[in-house]
Amino acid sequence: MIHNNIYFQIELTARKIRQYGQNVLRSHGIDITIEQWLVLNVINDNETTNQIFIGEKLVKDKPTISRMVNQLDKKGFIIKTSSSSDSRQVSLSISKKGKTLIHNLQPIIEGIRLKGLQELSEKESQHIKSILNKIQKNLDT
Amino acid sequence: MIHNNIYFQIELTARKIRQYGQNVLRSHGIDITIEQWLVLNVINDNETTNQIFIGEKLVKDKPTISRMVNQLDKKGFIIKTSSSSDSRQVSLSISKKGKTLIHNLQPIIEGIRLKGLQELSEKESQHIKSILNKIQKNLDT
DNA sequence: TAAAAATAGTTAGCTAGACAACTAAAAATA
DNA sequence: TATTTTTAGTTGTCTAGCTAACTATTTTTA
Numbered sequence: 081m082i083h084n085n086i087y088f089q090i091e092l093t094a095r096k097i098r099q100y101g102q103n104v105l106r107s108h109g110i111d112i113t114i115e116q117w118l119v120l121n122v123i124n125d126n127e128t129t130n131q132i133f134i135g136e137k138l139v140k141d142k143p144t145i146s147r148m149v150n151q152l153d154k155k156g157f158i159i160k161t162s163s164s165s166d167s168r169q170v171s172l173s174i175s176k177k178g179k180t181l182i183h184n185l186q187p188i189i190e191g192i193r194l195k196g197l198q199e200l201s202e203k204e205s206q207h208i209k210s211i212l213n214k215i216q217k218n219l220d221t
Numbered sequence: 222m223i224h225n226n227i228y229f230q231i232e233l234t235a236r237k238i239r240q241y242g243q244n245v246l247r248s249h250g251i252d253i254t255i256e257q258w259l260v261l262n263v264i265n266d267n268e269t270t271n272q273i274f275i276g277e278k279l280v281k282d283k284p285t286i287s288r289m290v291n292q293l294d295k296k297g298f299i300i301k302t303s304s305s306s307d308s309r310q311v312s313l314s315i316s317k318k319g320k321t322l323i324h325n326l327q328p329i330i331e332g333i334r335l336k337g338l339q340e341l342s343e344k345e346s347q348h349i350k351s352i353l354n355k356i357q358k359n360l361d362t
Numbered sequence: 363t364a365a366a367a368a369t370a371g372t373t374a375g376c377t378a379g380a381c382a383a384c385t386a387a388a389a390a391t392a
Numbered sequence: 393t394a395t396t397t398t399t400a401g402t403t404g405t406c407t408a409g410c411t412a413a414c415t416a417t418t419t420t421t422a
Contacts, residue, residue: 085334093231094232096356098379118223118229121223143409143410147407167370169370169371169417195360196360204355211341214345215237218339254378256378257377271401283400283401284381284403285378285380289378307388308386308387309386310399
């Protein structure tokens, strides 16, 4: 049975997380996707980063990052300029509007995180991460 | 740090599973996606099923199922007819070509499954499923 | 230094997933 | 029985993710 399949449960949990998170953001009238939020965060933690770096952090490919960055730029949350040292690269930083958004979103995101993880012991948290890591390593090689 | 985030690891693992699986299928020259394979399997286990049933099994919405079913039909793996008892419903069954595909794919899919789960003890398998289930339940309510 | 290779990013084309709005048929109800 | 409501499925629109192919720089190397 498919519901007893680990892959299926991993994939289903991932979808439910995204869906729940997106609903919460929508209910707050916030115009950003969960994935865009992750990109915004990498930029916030690494001002003047380029897109390759974001891709490495989030383990996503170039076109995906490129489009999400463009969305964030279009929405005015980031500033995208060309790097002075290497004109192939872009230099990304957070706009004032983006800073405000991050500030407002922080507690909401934390709420989403806690909602899913409630009643999960520290041991369980560690355990699931270690098992997921094992699966990933198995598939890498 | 994002890499220490359970949500991120769940989502990343899900992506790596799909990606690995898709690569294996491609390497065998098989023209089907992992998701389409799941749909095909539900139909195989429940001949003359309709799309609502597939959606319930796979926890996906109607448009998603509708489009995947159309792909499978277009590729000739299934036969899609209108239900005689209720003309709103479709009646789906596996074609000869589909039967052959399922037969050939069985060991390949099993190989994909085993690859990711190698060195996972029975206890770990049970444990991760129970934790994932807990997270899902947390988000449902 | 001129040609080749590597790198950063974009564009195009596809599937899946989510939401909203729709059609057509069946079931409920007044 | 006529009308309303529910149900099954489709279509449209958007984002993310993946591959492949492309442009434009920068770096290597012959």
